[in-house]
Amino acid sequence: MYIVTVDADKCEGCGECADSCPGGVLEMVDGKSTVANPDECLGCETCVSVCPTGAVTLQEQ
Numbered sequence: 001m002y003i004v005t006v007d008a009d010k011c012e013g014c015g016e017c018a019d020s021c022p023g024g025v026l027e028m029v030d031g032k033s034t035v036a037n038p039d040e041c042l043g044c045e046t047c048v049s050v051c052p053t054g055a056v057t058l059q060e061q
């Protein structure tokens with residue numbers, strides 16, 4: 001399974017990761033990306049690629 005994490009201190013709230021995630025894993029809450037549905041992560045790395053600040057990290061477990 002894949003573990004996606006968002007560093008809230010680095011997130012600038014652009015929403016790109018939430019908009020591009022095919023699994024609906026990430027949602028914007030109070031202007032920050034939040035891991036709302038962690039079990040739906042497909043490991044595609046799109047969120048990592050689109051984030052302009054390096055706030056998103058993906059690990060495989």
Ligand code: SF4
Nearest residue numbers: 021041042044045047
């Ligand atoms: S790796 Fe893909 S499926 Fe998982 S949170 Fe990122 S964009 Fe969504």
Ligand code: SF4
Nearest residue numbers: 011012014015017051
């Ligand atoms: S792409 Fe990066 S900066 Fe933009 S909302 Fe997602 S985590 Fe935050």
